[in-house]
Amino acid sequence: MNEEVWKWNVNLAWELFTSGIYFYRKALNSKFEHQKHMYYKNGLLSIVTSVEVYINQLLISEEKWSKSKIKDTEIENKFEYFNVNDNLYKTSKNLRNIYIVHFKEKDHRYFDEINENTFLEAIESAQEIIAKINFNKKRLFPYWITGVNFINPSHNYDLVLLNELEFWRHMKYSGYLKIEIFDMTGNLIYNIDKYNKYKELYFEL
Secondary structure, eight states: OOTTSOGGGSOHHHHHHHHHHHHHHHHHHOOOHHHHHHHHHHHHHHHHHHHHHHHHHHHHHTSOOOHHHHHHSOHHHHHHHTTOOOHHHHHHHHHHIIIIITOOOOSTHHHHHSSHHHHHHHHHHHHHHHHHHHHHTTSOOOGGGGTOOEEEGGGTTEEEOOOHHHHHHHHHHTTOOOSOOBOTTSOBOOOOOOHHHHHHHHHHO
């Protein structure tokens, strides 16, 4: 293994989304309002950005877009390209841009608008968009949008990004899967034709 590639930096979209989930859980356990807000703010920033990174990764690796085309294309047009609705995500992105990235308001809206509910909406909108993109591509979503992660004992028990097949096999043998997603040879198959059923899969996990 190339030691320059640390387990945590193998996939930026995964890193950002997982960071957001971590901040959400920390906020739930915090007793201090200023600390909760810190987690909400950093988590919202990570979650919203993870969607943009994920889409750009797909456009480069699968759709073969040039970096200049990606840079010149608005995120709304990228959503349209993948045929996904961005209404809820747009609200989260506006919160990120107005109150974090391009912060200009000097009143209490900064604290009021970024809260547990808007943070949770950002997480759910990110899950929805990433899942819908993969549903349209007729394949399973990346497992990490469920918030589930694994540790690597040989790497100081830090988080590790699993192979998708490893994850789904783990879920199957742990009894969490209520639908069959493997063929007779143990390969992943796609047999979900209704999005609501597809959505239930990552909500249940």
